[in-house]
Amino acid sequence: MSEPRPEIRRTGLGVSPGISFGRAYLIGRDTLKAPRHHIEPDDVDTELARLHKAIALSDKQLAKIKEKLASENESDYHIITAHQMMLHDEHLVGAAVEYIKENSINAEWGLRRAVDDIRAVFDSIEDPYLRERKSDVEFVFERVLRNLLGRETGPLAPPPDAVVVAYDLSPADTAQLHKAAVSGLITDAGGKTSHTAIIARAHEIPAVVGLEDITEVVETDDFLVIDGATGVVIVNPSAATVAEYREEQRRQVAAGMHLHSMKDLPARLRDGVDIQLLANIDGPDEIDAALDYGAVGIGLYRTEYLYMTGEALPDEEKHYQTTLKLLEKMKGRPATIRTFDLGADKLAKFVEEADLDEANPALGLRSVRLCLNDIGRELFRAQLRGLLRASAHGPIKLMFPMISGISELRAVKAIVDDIKIELRTKGQDFDEQIKLGIMIEMPSAALTADLLSRECDFFSIGTNDLIQYTMAVDRVNEYVSYLYEPLHPSILRLVGMVAEAARAANIPVTVCGEMAGEPMIAAVLIGLGIRELSMSAVSIPEVKDVIRQMAVADAERLITKVKTVSTAAEVRAIVSAYMFAISAPPKKPS
Ligand code: PEP
Ligand code: MG
Numbered sequence: 001m002s003e004p005r006p007e008i009r010r011t012g013l014g015v016s017p018g019i020s021f022g023r024a025y026l027i028g029r030d031t032l033k034a035p036r037h038h039i040e041p042d043d044v045d046t047e048l049a050r051l052h053k054a055i056a057l058s059d060k061q062l063a064k065i066k067e068k069l070a071s072e073n074e075s076d077y078h079i080i081t082a083h084q085m086m087l088h089d090e091h092l093v094g095a096a097v098e099y100i101k102e103n104s105i106n107a108e109w110g111l112r113r114a115v116d117d118i119r120a121v122f123d124s125i126e127d128p129y130l131r132e133r134k135s136d137v138e139f140v141f142e143r144v145l146r147n148l149l150g151r152e153t154g155p156l157a158p159p160p161d162a163v164v165v166a167y168d169l170s171p172a173d174t175a176q177l178h179k180a181a182v183s184g185l186i187t188d189a190g191g192k193t194s195h196t197a198i199i200a201r202a203h204e205i206p207a208v209v210g211l212e213d214i215t216e217v218v219e220t221d222d223f224l225v226i227d228g229a230t231g232v233v234i235v236n237p238s239a240a241t242v243a244e245y246r247e248e249q250r251r252q253v254a255a256g257m258h259l260h261s262m263k264d265l266p267a268r269l270r271d272g273v274d275i276q277l278l279a280n281i282d283g284p285d286e287i288d289a290a291l292d293y294g295a296v297g298i299g300l301y302r303t304e305y306l307y308m309t310g311e312a313l314p315d316e317e318k319h320y321q322t323t324l325k326l327l328e329k330m331k332g333r334p335a336t337i338r339t340f341d342l343g344a345d346k347l348a349k350f351v352e353e354a355d356l357d358e359a360n361p362a363l364g365l366r367s368v369r370l371c372l373n374d375i376g377r378e379l380f381r382a383q384l385r386g387l388l389r390a391s392a393h394g395p396i397k398l399m400f401p402m403i404s405g406i407s408e409l410r411a412v413k414a415i416v417d418d419i420k421i422e423l424r425t426k427g428q429d430f431d432e433q434i435k436l437g438i439m440i441e442m443p444s445a446a447l448t449a450d451l452l453s454r455e456c457d458f459f460s461i462g463t464n465d466l467i468q469y470t471m472a473v474d475r476v477n478e479y480v481s482y483l484y485e486p487l488h489p490s491i492l493r494l495v496g497m498v499a500e501a502a503r504a505a506n507i508p509v510t511v512c513g514e515m516a517g518e519p520m521i522a523a524v525l526i527g528l529g530i531r532e533l534s535m536s537a538v539s540i541p542e543v544k545d546v547i548r549q550m551a552v553a554d555a556e557r558l559i560t561k562v563k564t565v566s567t568a569a570e571v572r573a574i575v576s577a578y579m580f581a582i583s584a585p586p587k588k589p590s
Helices: 041-069 076-085 088-104 107-123 128-132 136-150 171-179 197-204 239-261 284-292 316-330 349-353 377-393 405-427 443-447 463-471 478-483 489-505 519-527 536-545 552-562 567-584
Strands: 008-013 012-014 019-027 165-166 184-187 207-209 221-227 232-235 276-281 296-303 336-337 394-399 436-440 458-461 509-511 532-535
Touching: 012 184, 012 197, 019 239, 041 076, 041 107, 041 136, 076 136, 076 197, 088 107, 107 136, 165 221, 184 197, 184 221, 197 207, 207 221, 221 239, 239 536, 276 284, 276 536, 284 316, 284 536, 296 316, 296 532, 316 336, 316 377, 316 394, 377 405, 377 552, 394 405, 394 458, 405 436, 436 443, 443 458, 443 463, 443 489, 458 489, 463 489, 463 567, 489 509, 519 536, 519 552, 519 567, 552 567
Parallel strands: 019 165, 165 184, 184 207, 276 296, 276 532, 296 336, 336 394, 394 436, 436 458, 458 509, 509 532
Antiparallel strands: 008 232, 012 207, 019 221, 221 232
């Protein structure tokens, strides 16, 4: 009898939580090599025709995959659209054509050289998100190469409940695997923002990426346990390990059920005060899930996605139709729509084409500044027209990002007034009472919140940027991420000031940055006077669970204590002790 294979543990990056068990379905690292040979000058046209045919076929295959996905998940759809656009990109195809013609080489070699040039550019990029986009070029290359070589590009067909093990997965692969009901995904490559991660999270498939050499460690049919939260992968687990993880899985499922069972309960504090728990979304296709997690409304709809994907820039009609779709799904629940917040880390083609060449894009012409500038003014007006027209059909509020102070607020409101006049003249309906609010996400706005509160209808505190600009720490720079601290006393003071200004002016204030979705921080925000929290929908059940165990008076006492200390670490210690106290079972009377 052969020896049982020993248990092997590896840790990667857990990017989509959940525990799963299954047999390995190995997708070997692709061994396709691009054949290289020189051709006769007379054959150049034949090679070019082969290349164009393979591109057209690849385009068709992607269109087919997209057709199947369209109604299901908009983000997968857009990623595949981006791949189709790459198929026609001048930098890729144009360069390949040039190589074939200039060097008299075959189509595969020409394409490989064009891809290598692009890879070299990606390698030199510092931003980890953009660097990872290199894999997209590879996926596109591989598909065209397979078509050039007449090699099958049929769908992957793992058995249900398999754990897929791959070097990396293309978005098209990942989306198909979700349909095949696989139980988990693990890959050698990838980071938190890789497509495998994004799509796995959207479809709630446990996933671990960045395991480096897992495709060499695992053999097809090996039994695997993966923990998508901690990033642990166990190959050939012992009986004791399986029992341990089954227990953990049961615990997580029970916790999930407990949280889900609260879906329809109000987020009510013990003393009867209600907190509004709202969802942050990137598009109407995320609304069903948000409502399922118990969101009572949308606190932040980031409309940037409309500009970052798709072939054409969104016009008035696109905004109108997208908002109608949102209203239909919301069935009368409120939604706050943020006008486009592009620039810096949120790239759009029209901004790139403006070739701004800024030394500090985060401090440059971005967000509402673009809307007030020639580069973005017409797009902004088109968005406002579409949104205002949609406001005739349901409860939406408009929110403007990155407002630095009163002058910008007045400038934006003047444009809204102008559009309202335009619509009235054309006899087009809109909500005359539509609420206009602003994001408070820089210290200049927080420090003048009392002034701003007199001229707008609501505030939403964007703590992601507020922390970035207060601490002078780039929110996507890993070298200084240790300074990115939501519980720093400066941040708590600013949030407290904004809450106080809103209370004095009697206008609502929401926190919509990531910190709103951290249960322990939610307690602090409530203590500071915040009553509306908007977050990733998946965080809602846990935040609600904490809210239902606390009272306003406790949260205010917590803040009194927090104000006596000077560092984020000390604040964290106080808040942790508080969380422990509210979750501990009551002491028996002695
Ligand atoms: C924020 O800055 O906190 C925010 C919610 O906006 P975004 O993350 O989209 O910049
Ligand atoms: Mg922001």
